[in-house]
């Protein structure tokens with residue numbers, strides 16, 4: 239299919255207001271493990287990030303890698319288990335998670351970006367104490383009672399120290415961040431990448447948080463793929479969390495969006511990373527795609 243010159247011009251002019259709106263603004267992109275599996279798609283995501291950078295935005299990448307951690311553990315004969323969407327992480331799993339996230343995936347994304355003409359720098363939670371973590375206790379319902387369960391070295395973000403990110407952004411680098419954390423005595427923690435992205439968006443006062451995943455967005459009834467949600471208000475999102483209406487991978491995603499909005503972001507989006515150039519479609523077109531979580535003017539946070 240070829241498009242006419244007029245159509246090309248229409249595409250460019252449609253993008254102009256978004257270029258103006260986001261020029262100089264920080265955009266946090268969470269690149270999820272399930273949308274990373276295919277090399278061709280990975281290259282398109284990298285291209286979109288570069289496009290955003292050259293359009294004057296300040297992209298910050300936070301990546302996941304859940305499926306690769308699961309595969310590495312499986313190779314060692316270890317089964318993965320999850321509670322509330324979070325991986326049960328014993329000491330051995332923590333070591334594997336850190337190797338895969340900080341050692342393999344992080345360097346791979348940095349390499350792809352640098353080979354395409356931008357300056358990317360990889361960071362993990364230990365670099366300049368970027369992500370201070372504390373132990374996460376999972377909440378489970380047992381015999382109609384809410385219980386707290388220890389699931390190992392799984393962390394919550396206690397504090398983000400954004401100086402290193404700001405230093406890199408001020409000097410034109412793209413920070414690429416692995417979702418690991420460290421506590422006050424040097425223990426490593428495995429943190430769901432959505433949470434890290436939401437906290438980083440909040441700490442940076444980012445304009446937007448974009449969560450790339452392997453589904454079109456949020457469904458009210460996921461089993462039947464019914465009730466697709468294009469727009470969710472901050473209040474609706476917090477209610478869904480409080481009432482336990484979410485499950486699996488959508489729990490950390492919606493919580494991450496809420497955190498980013500509470501920290502000052504104007505919008506957070508859950509978009510389909512399987513769709514080629516989904517980042518460009520979201521950022522530079524009028525329709526946008528996926529599920530957006532927004533603050534209404536009247537909503538107080």
Ligand SMILES: Nc1ncnc2c1ncn2[C@@H]1O[C@H](COP(=O)(O)OP(=O)(O)O)[C@@H](O)[C@H]1O
Pocket residue numbers: 270271272273302304450451452453455456457458459460484485486487488
């Ligand atoms: N209500 C829902 N709407 C959409 N997806 C849902 C919903 N509830 C659970 N999910 C699951 O959440 C997954 C996305 O989360 P996750 O697997 O953690 O992705 P990622 O690796 O991209 O972070 C979807 O593939 C889907 O299986």
Ligand SMILES: CC(=O)N[C@@H](CCC(=O)OP(=O)(O)O)C(=O)O
Pocket residue numbers: 269270271272301302303304305307323324325335392393417428429430431432
């Ligand atoms: C505690 C916890 O669950 N950590 C995640 C970290 C990676 C991640 O979040 O990867 P995705 O974004 O690809 O799901 C894990 O071990 O899978």
